[in-house]
Structures are given as C-alpha cells and as structure tokens.
Amino acid sequence: MSVQSRTLLDIAAEVLVTDPAASLAQVARAAGIGRTTLHKHYATRDDLLYAVAHRALELWEGAVESIPDGPDGGLRALAEAMVPIGPQLEFLWRTPAFDHVVEITDRWKAVEARGLAVLQRAQAHGVLRTAPPWWLLQTFYSLIYVAAECVMNGKLAPADAPDLVLSTFLTGLGTVIA
Template sequence: MSARTRTRRDSAAALHDAALLDIAAEVLVADPSAPLSEVAWAAGIGRTTLHKHYATRDDLLRAVAHRALDRWEQVVAAADRAESDDGGLRALVEAMVPIGPQLAFLWRNPIFDHVEEIGRRWQRVESQALAVLKRAQGRGVMRADVADFWLLHAFHSLVYVAAESVGSGHLAPRDAPDLVVETFLRGLGPPQPST
C-alpha cells in the first residue's frame, strides 16, 4: 500500500471515528445511561465493532470528551481570529451553537471533573473563550464591570439553551445566534426608549 493510499484511508477512518464520537455525544446527552448497544445502533454499526474502537464505556466517554474539546478549541480559535466590531462575540456564538450536543456532553458530565488531562484542556479553552468575551467588553459591546466568571457562565448558559432549543425544534438554527447575542448583550427587559 502506498503512503498516499494509507493517508487517504487513515483520513477516512479518522472522519468515521469523529462521526461516531459526535453521534455518541448526541445519544449520551439524550440519555446519559444509554447502553453502548444504543450508541452502536445510532452510529449504524454493531456493538462488536464499537468495542473494537473503544473497549469500555469509560474509553468511549473519554474519547467523546476529547472530541468535544477538539471541536470547542477549533471554534474558539476561529472566533478569536475573527475581525469584527464585537471582538468575535457573534462569530463565537455562531460556531458554538451547532456543537451544542458536544458541549452539553462536556458540561453535563461531572465525571470529567476528576480527569486531569480533560480538566487542563477545558480550562485552556475556557480561557480562550473568555479572552474573546473580554475583547468584546474592551470594545464597549457590553458592560466592563461584569466579573469574568459571570461573563463566561452567562454566555455558556445562553449557548447551551440555544443549542438545546435548536435540537428540540423550538428555535430555528438561523435564529439562534441573534437570540443569544441579543439576550447576552441586552437581557430580557423591555427595550430602552431612544433619546
């Protein structure tokens, strides 16, 4: 087998593996106690095939967590590079809502609180996301007196709810970024009268 053929097959296997992990995240967010047979069925593979990839449930959970972190790191890095008046805020929302199931998998699983490697990656990507939010603050897009922890957690909460609402059909995917940004920047109070 040539190096070129091997690279193409390796890429195809990685793509298949990534799709499997994304499907696993969706299944496990919908039902955290779902058996591996349900994950395999949703992915269109047999349970034996799933076990060839991930010998135990714990192996699968860690792989799904790392895949979610990979995707989160990618979207935060892209938003960090965005050139916009809002410092990349909208770009961050637009990128995070579609990966809602992966983020929900991370955010709703307390088992990862004790996995050092995942914790380090999580802190690093949260710091990068906070840097985007702080840049938006610095550009006057939002109040400067909001504490970092509140800024980050309020933002994550809105992204989480938007992604859940898109998943349940209550919110159109195209409407989600506008609703998140508007709620994040202006809240839910009545519009301020123009002067």
C-alpha cells in the same frame, strides 16, 4: 476511519446526552455497528466517554480558535460557531465524571480561557459592561446552551439562534429604560 470515527463519536454524544446511562449496545446500535466493533475502536466504556469528551473539546477549540476580532470583539462569531456544536457541548458540560479527569479539565480550562479572551476583547471595545469574568462566561455559555437546546427540539431556527443569543446577552429581555 477518520470520517467513521467522527460520526461515531458525534452519534455517541447525542445518545449519551439523551440517556447518560445508555449501554454500549445502544450506542453501537444507534451508530449502526456491532457492539464488538465498537469495542475494537474503544476498548472500555471510559475510553469511549473520554474520546467523545475530547471530540467535543476539539470542536470547541475549533470554534473558539479562529474568532476574528471585530467591533463586538468577535462575540457574534463565537455564538455562531458554538451553537452548531451544541450536542457535543451539552455532553461535555453535563457529564460530572469529567470533573476529576485532569487531561480533560486542563484542555477545558484552556479553551475556556480562549473564550474568556473573546469576552474581554469585547469588554475592551466597550461593548460589555463591567462584571465578574466568570459571570460573563457562565451567562454567555448558558445562553448558547439554551439556544442549542431550542434548536434541537425545533423551537428555534438555527439561523436565528446567534442573533437571539447575542441580543439577549447584550441587552437582556427587559424593555429599554433609556
């Protein structure tokens, strides 16, 4: 059931990102199981949504957890770990309903703090310019998000994504003014 549940939640995330109003029947069909069976795993629609959200948080935590320190504070490793879980992050970030669920927002804040820690490590290494922490975080995540999106619709090779994110994040897209 662990593997089953894993792919089920991931498929659900993809379907629900594509169409947030998708019915449970669509999710079940996409997962190749019966609607009744889906209901047996997750009694209500909210149960499923929360499960997918927690699955996303779990992956996010896993990505942020074991980021080793380094010359860049672990920035590159963080980008490498987060781009592949783009679909799940998109689902989590783009579902406003979660903003009022304490279980989720608490976990969210915790993992965000871990991400911020990486950025501040990078800052301590002198890699990052002085800027408001929330702007650093939001900018970094938005680049991850965009890169993941570009990977998904085939415009960007998965292997190129982390480099692109990192170089854009650090040096921007303007010509070097020296």
